[in-house]
Amino acid sequence: MNDTIMVTGGAGFVGSHLCERLVQDQHDVLCVDNLYTGSRQNVRGLLGSRYFEFMRHDVTFPLYVEVGQIYNLACPASPVHYQHDPVQTTKTSVHGAINMLGLAKRVKARILQASTSEVYGDPAVHPQPEGYWGNVNPIGLRACYDEGKRCAETLFFDYHRQHGLDIKVVRIFNTYGPRMHPNDGRVVSNFIVQALRGEPITIFGDGQQTRSFCYVDDLVEAMLRMMKTERGFTGPVNVGNPGEYTMLELAETVLALTRSRSSLVFKPLPPDDPRQRRPDIEVARQALGWQPTVTLRDGLVPTIDHFKQVLAA
Ligand code: NAD
Ligand code: UDP
Numbered sequence: 001m002n003d004t005i006m007v008t009g010g011a012g013f014v015g016s017h018l019c020e021r022l023v024q025d026q027h028d029v030l031c032v033d034n035l036y037t038g039s040r041q042n043v044r045g046l047l048g049s050r051y052f053e054f055m056r057h058d059v060t061f062p063l064y065v066e067v068g069q070i071y072n073l074a075c076p077a078s079p080v081h082y083q084h085d086p087v088q089t090t091k092t093s094v095h096g097a098i099n100m101l102g103l104a105k106r107v108k109a110r111i112l113q114a115s116t117s118e119v120y121g122d123p124a125v126h127p128q129p130e131g132y133w134g135n136v137n138p139i140g141l142r143a144c145y146d147e148g149k150r151c152a153e154t155l156f157f158d159y160h161r162q163h164g165l166d167i168k169v170v171r172i173f174n175t176y177g178p179r180m181h182p183n184d185g186r187v188v189s190n191f192i193v194q195a196l197r198g199e200p201i202t203i204f205g206d207g208q209q210t211r212s213f214c215y216v217d218d219l220v221e222a223m224l225r226m227m228k229t230e231r232g233f234t235g236p237v238n239v240g241n242p243g244e245y246t247m248l249e250l251a252e253t254v255l256a257l258t259r260s261r262s263s264l265v266f267k268p269l270p271p272d273d274p275r276q277r278r279p280d281i282e283v284a285r286q287a288l289g290w291q292p293t294v295t296l297r298d299g300l301v302p303t304i305d306h307f308k309q310v311l312a313a
Contacts, residue, residue: 003068004068005027005029005067006029006067006109007019007029008059010038010073011042011054012073013175013177014073014220015042016043017179018073019031020045026051029046029052030055030065031052031053031055032057032074034058036081037081059072059074059099070104074092075114077145078184079186080185082145086141093145094151097151097152097155097156101156101159110167110168111167112223113170114223115152115236116146117238118142119136119146120274121135122272123274127242127280128278136150140272160234168226168227168234169234169236171236172214172219173277174186175215175219175240176303177299177302178302178305192258192307193307195254196258196308197311202267205273206266207246207247207266209275210276210277211245211277212244212277212278212279213241213296214240217294218292233287238280238284239284239290241294241296254300257304
């Protein structure tokens, strides 16, 4: 069997950390990315490694390569970016899943899908267990991402039932860390960049909505563990940090850690913005022996350092 590990979306924020960890562990890694939101810069440190190969490719088109495992991460994840070209976002999730599942079927590869807490939409059940089916607006501005990811999960499970594919599905909750793009648009990067520049911190709505933030190293560890579970264990498995914060609390923490005097400015809440989000991670604890190890404050420190360097360059 070919033991190359393919990572789609490997030049993105999470993907680059995953590639880095796989290369460190001396796996041959094929990073496939169309650089829509990712960059060569994210994998610059890997380009010289004999374990690493970069291929520019859009997963909405078929791909013929020989690999043993696939991590399917290709998809813009920030609301700003996935709403910029919503048709392409749905295509990336749905056509991308069909193409990568077809590839996995041909080469008999194990395939892991990077799904999302967005499959729960604006959740009526709190915290969210995997058994909750969600509350998603199918025609709203977030639907290109939420429904695209939901359909990708459907495809994964149908390929599993119909063709016996060896699938793994993780539902990732808000993750942050170094290598997020300064213009990524997600809340952690926005607040840190604004605080470091002394610009007003943009709070959407009243700032009482909650999210649970996972440090990227914890997420990568969970994905590796999921990939190693026995055949037949498919998930879905929630991966996230159950620590839950309002956006006002996040802003205060970022201001304290950056020693910034930025003011807060309140902006309209985007449509369909979930009011609350927190993972129930019992399945991950039991099946993966995993739980997050990095607190929000501890994870924000290296993330802030990253943005200091980027802004100084
Ligand atoms: P990101 O935007 O930094 O990375 C996505 C990568 O996919 C980028 O490198 C981008 O260029 C690439 N890509 C996009 N469309 C593509 C296409 N058609 N073909 C090939 N490559 C394509 O986002 P991220 O935060 O690193 O997210 C990675 C994955 O994890 C995504 O699938 C996302 O949905 C999922 N996820 C992330 C989070 C999070 O908080 N970071 C939460 C839930 C799910
Ligand atoms: N948010 C905010 N200010 C910003 C960016 C985002 O208050 O500058 C809020 C946003 O409305 C949401 C939360 O932060 O309630 C998380 O937003 P993000 O885009 O990071 O992720 P998602 O909504 O997909 O969880």
